[in-house]
Amino acid sequence: METDLRLESSLWIGNKRYRAVLTGWHLKWTEADKKNGDKKTVSVPVAEVVGVENGRVEILPQKSVEDTDKDFTVFYIKRSRSRSTYGLLWSLGRTQFSCPSRVLRDQWTNHLRTALKTHSPLRPHRLLVFINPFGGKKKGREIYHSLVAPLFELAGISSHVIVTERANQARDHLLKKDLTGFDGVVCVGGDGMFSEVLHGLIGRTQQEAGLCETDPAVTLQPCPLHIGIIPAGSTDCVCYATVGVIDPVSSALHIIIDSQPLDVCSVHHASTLVRYSVSLVGYGFYGDVLAESEKHRWMGPLRYDYSGTVVYLSNRSYAGIVQYLPADPLLSSPKDKTRCLSGCNVCSRSTERLFPHTSDSGSLYSSHFSQYSNDSEGEWVSVEGRFRCVSITCMSSSCARSPLGLSPSAHLADGTGDLILVWDTHPLSFLKFLYRHTSTQDQFDLPFVEVHRVKAVRFSLPDGREEEVHEGIGELNRAIEEREYVDTVSRNGSQQQLAQSVVERETMNEHKTVASILCGLCCKKTPAVSVWNCDGEILPFTEIFCRIHGQLVRLYARGIEDGAAMQNCSQESDKNKSRCITYK
Numbered sequence: 325m326e327t328d329l330r331l332e333s334s335l336w337i338g339n340k341r342y343r344a345v346l347t348g349w350h351l352k353w354t355e356a357d358k359k360n361g362d363k364k365t366v367s368v369p370v371a372e373v374v375g376v377e378n379g380r381v382e383i384l385p386q387k388s389v390e391d392t393d394k395d396f397t398v399f400y401i402k403r404s405r406s407r408s409t410y411g412l413l414w415s416l417g418r419t420q421f422s423c424p425s426r427v428l429r430d431q432w433t434n435h436l437r438t439a440l441k442t443h444s445p446l447r448p449h450r451l452l453v454f455i456n457p458f459g460g461k462k463k464g465r466e467i468y469h470s471l472v473a474p475l476f477e478l479a480g481i482s483s484h485v486i487v488t489e490r491a492n493q494a495r496d497h498l499l500k501k502d503l504t505g506f507d508g509v510v511c512v513g514g515d516g517m518f519s520e521v522l523h524g525l526i527g528r529t530q531q532e533a534g535l536c537e538t539d540p541a542v543t544l545q546p547c548p549l550h551i552g553i554i555p556a557g558s559t560d561c562v563c564y565a566t567v568g569v570i571d572p573v574s575s576a577l578h579i580i581i582d583s584q585p586l587d588v589c590s591v592h593h594a595s596t597l598v599r600y601s602v603s604l605v606g607y608g609f610y611g612d613v614l615a616e617s618e619k620h621r622w623m624g625p626l627r628y629d630y631s632g633t634v635v636y637l638s639n640r641s642y643a644g645i646v647q648y649l650p651a652d653p654l655l656s657s658p659k660d661k662t663r664c665l666s667g668c669n670v671c672s673r674s675t676e677r678l679f680p681h682t683s684d685s686g687s688l689y690s691s692h693f694s695q696y697s698n699d700s701e702g703e704w705v706s707v708e709g710r711f712r713c714v715s716i717t718c719m720s721s722s723c724a725r726s727p728l729g730l731s732p733s734a735h736l737a738d739g740t741g742d743l744i745l746v747w748d749t750h751p752l753s754f755l756k757f758l759y760r761h762t763s764t765q766d767q768f769d770l771p772f773v774e775v776h777r778v779k780a781v782r783f784s785l786p787d788g789r790e791e792e793v794h795e796g797i798g799e800l801n802r803a804i805e806e807r808e809y810v811d812t813v814s815r816n817g818s819q820q821q822l823a824q825s826v827v828e829r830e831t832m833n834e835h836k837t838v839a840s841i842l843c844g845l846c847c848k849k850t851p852a853v854s855v856w857n858c859d860g861e862i863l864p865f866t867e868i869f870c871r872i873h874g875q876l877v878r879l880y881a882r883g884i885e886d887g888a889a890m891q892n893c894s895q896e897s898d899k900n901k902s903r904c905i906t907y908k
């Protein structure tokens with residue numbers, strides 16, 4: 325195969341002559357008229373060629389084609405460091421080659437296209453795209469049509485685009501409509517849109533397999549369709565943690581060439597499935613922040629900072645019983661200071677265990693999904709007390725607010741989640757814990773913080789707390805109502821007037837906030853229960869059971885690339901370094 329695809333000739337880039345070689349794995353070109361020591365070789369892995377066009381062609385920012393006889397243009401992945409994140413930005417590299425004859429030009433383009441088909445057989449051909457026109461800064465449509473669609477066209481991908489008109493339209497479509505012919509689903513939006521697609525695809529796959537999603541003991545069927553994310557939301561945590569940057573062009577290029585399995589946590593209450601999560605299932609602080617932020621949606625992404633401050637000042641902790649099933653400690657630890665990077669060994673070993681009969685990317689479509697049991701997995705552990713927060717995350721959950729994330733050493737696809745227990749502590753100590761999320765300081769190196777790598781978690785309320793719960797809520801509401809009454813009556817004279825005015829309703833919310841802050845600071849009359857934040861949605865239950873399902877879905881991504889390692893790659897990349905690429 326390698327021999328058949330090999331092609332070597334002189335080619336021109338501008339007025340310089342190059343010796344160009346196409347082997348099975350790489351396209352390389354070296355300046356021909358230089359002394360040996362000065363010769364630089366550019367090497368592009370075939371796996372990173374996005375498209376090949378006849379003539380002199382430009383795609384972004386605008387398409388332009390000069391249809392000449394002896395020229396061809398190669399488009400490929402180009403990397404640069406991101407100033408604000410740890411990941412690498414991808415852009416579309418482009419080189420226009422000129423040949424001495426049209427025959428040679430056709431030979432080059434045919435060989436390159438054949439090499440692409442041979443070495444990248446799993447690239448998508450047809451995608452279903454959902455655009456949320458209201459996500460984040462409401463730029464989803466514009467982002468897709470100007471930056472993403474031209475790249476898909478270049479890569480020969482056809483797409484069926486649906487601009488959503490209501491929440492849950494994407495989920496319902498995926499649950500009910502014909503999906504024949506699609507290789508994957510792309511969501512243009514934020515974590516909420518991703519969650520819709522996740523629920524739609526997991527639900528559809530289980531329906532078709534005749535499996536019962538509600539039973540936490542059932543081994544779920546992995547989804548055959550991939551999920552791609554074009555970030556256009558407020559947090560874009562799933563994109564950040566799986567690609568390393570929030571950049572629509574980088575994400576579009578990942579959709580064209582990549583595949584990355586991802587663990588999913590199913591959340592159950594009694595005998596119902598409540599939701600799926602990939603990022604955060606959080607009780608206490610994160611639940612309260614989300615609940616508070618819902619009152620201030622008009623603030624946009626800033627609502628989380630505002631609500632974070634309000635909730636922090638209200639100084640709450642909650643009683644609970646947490647039971648967890650530890651994962652095999654011999655495989656990895658959330659405190660081992662490693663990071664899950666693209667090509668991660670811990671995740672690869674997990675793939676081997678989850679899909680024992682396939683070792684390569686063929687496992688993508690494998691129907692083998694046997695729940696492994698491992699002798700080194702421990703017994704259930706139970707802890708009880710007061711917590712500032714209880715969080716479970718299947719991945720690092722890094723985002724712009726926290727570039728290393730909730731659990732910096734968590735793995736995307738190892739079949740485990742990290743359980744973070746933050747015991748009740750002094751407000752300043754808790755602030756230290758929160759603050760460490762924004763830097764490289766270790767947030768787990770604090771005496772009131774525990775982190776465990778787990779397969780499953782159960783959360784329940786201590787016995788007899790129900791009364792306290794109601795009492796707590798009742799007292800808080802009475803305190804809020806009292807303050808509201810005093811405030812409104814002194815300003816307006818009548819509560820009815822207040823209820824009729826939208827502006828004043830907003831003021832009422834502010835008063836509620838102030839009341840709850842005062843409650844937290846002075847009276848300590850806080851509710852005895854918090855709410856669960858599940859990837860940005862509030863759960864309607866307090867007592868839950870969570871189970872991690874290893875590699876239940878596949879994303880069009882590759883995990884975070886190690887910027888330093890990429891720069892150290894030699895120019896003469898071999899097969900093992902096929903992801904290395906150097907540019908002048």
Ligand SMILES: Nc1ncnc2c1ncn2[C@@H]1O[C@H](COP(=O)(O)OP(=O)(O)OP(=O)(O)O)[C@@H](O)[C@H]1O
Nearest residue numbers: 459460488489490513514515516517557558559560
């Ligand atoms: N056409 C629509 N109208 C109203 N809501 C929609 C529509 N399409 C999708 N949604 C819902 O909007 C919610 C938020 O969308 P999305 O996640 O795209 O943006 P975001 O909230 O700004 O970002 P993030 O979730 O990253 O914070 C989603 O939960 C989704 O269900």
Ligand SMILES: CCCCCCCCCCCCC/C=C/[C@@H](O)[C@H](CO)NC(=O)CCCCC
Nearest residue numbers: 515559561603604613725726758759761859860
């Ligand atoms: C003094 C400085 C304090 C700084 C504190 C920073 C702590 C940041 C930790 C980062 C946590 C990200 C967790 C990800 C959650 C997402 O799945 C979810 C959906 O988008 N977002 C929220 O729930 C939105 C709510 C996020 C709560 C912060």
Ligand SMILES: [Ca+2]
Nearest residue numbers: 587718735740
């Ligand atoms: Ca994991």
